[in-house]
Amino acid sequence: MSAAKPGPISGTTGLMGLLGNPIRHSLSPTIHNAALQALGIDWVYLALPVEAAELAGVMRALEALDCHGLSVTLPHKRAVAALVAERSPLAERLGAVNTLVRRQAGGWLGTNTDVEGFMAPLRANDWQGRRAVVLGCGGSALAVVAGLEMLGFASIQVAGRDPAKLEAFCSGCRSWLPQLESLAWSGEGSQDGAAADPLAAALASADLVVNTTPVGMANSQDPTAASRCPLGAAALNRLPQGCTVYDLIYTPQPTALLKAARARGCRCIDGLEMLVQQGAAALTLWTGRETIPVDVMRGAALKALEAP
Numbered sequence: 001m002s003a004a005k006p007g008p009i010s011g012t013t014g015l016m017g018l019l020g021n022p023i024r025h026s027l028s029p030t031i032h033n034a035a036l037q038a039l040g041i042d043w044v045y046l047a048l049p050v051e052a053a054e055l056a057g058v059m060r061a062l063e064a065l066d067c068h069g070l071s072v073t074l075p076h077k078r079a080v081a082a083l084v085a086e087r088s089p090l091a092e093r094l095g096a097v098n099t100l101v102r103r104q105a106g107g108w109l110g111t112n113t114d115v116e117g118f119m120a121p122l123r124a125n126d127w128q129g130r131r132a133v134v135l136g137c138g139g140s141a142l143a144v145v146a147g148l149e150m151l152g153f154a155s156i157q158v159a160g161r162d163p164a165k166l167e168a169f170c171s172g173c174r175s176w177l178p179q180l181e182s183l184a185w186s187g188e189g190s191q192d193g194a195a196a197d198p199l200a201a202a203l204a205s206a207d208l209v210v211n212t213t214p215v216g217m218a219n220s221q222d223p224t225a226a227s228r229c230p231l232g233a234a235a236l237n238r239l240p241q242g243c244t245v246y247d248l249i250y251t252p253q254p255t256a257l258l259k260a261a262r263a264r265g266c267r268c269i270d271g272l273e274m275l276v277q278q279g280a281a282a283l284t285l286w287t288g289r290e291t292i293p294v295d296v297m298r299g300a301a302l303k304a305l306e307a308p
Contacts, residue, residue: 020073030251034300069286084110114143117278241265
């Protein structure tokens, strides 16, 4: 690993990057390059858009080019898990990879730092025996339920609007997460908060609610997207005061969900810290450095979000 002071890209500059599609909007290059500069490491981290059909070839080519490490985002996390030479126990369990580390024996080790990133802002509290409700059953929910299990939650309930996808998600997790329960999530607006709704009842006794859906994410193509909330008004009114609400979305800040939750007296967390912390965990694996400038990464992300 080069430890030269950062400067212009040169013939000695090492390569790292992010595989996904689309990824031009990603903050990962911003936070990683800020950290590399603070660490004095002569590497550059680039967004590398890759189509699914080209993924295996790109991974081989980047290994041949002596790439130091790679991040993986949607839609490739599951596909990459099948292409690596070795998977960490956590990646094996989840069947999803978001970080690739070079192996001395050749090929890539696939691991998952999303779980650590998700848990980081929750570690200050004791969650043993608590109750969690997860909204959504897509790829992000996998890392979330794994983190909840590690934090000691006694009850983990996942709500999904598509019964087939929800059952497939829960069935895939129950071998290592037997306490996982599924919740039907039907209707919009006030209906999803009706007293007879299983989700409404779960929300009323939840210690932590995590939104893993994209509902409420800012979208330049849809000016109304950021004003949407995954829960209707009646469902929001079921949230207990003091409950923690964690939205994996970080644009806008705060999301409509977190605005409503804060008005209810809930503690609120957005997904920016998860992004920063999973990136910091990956940098530790790539660089071998135990101390990563997390404050620098967070500051770079916030500055980028504030830019017009």
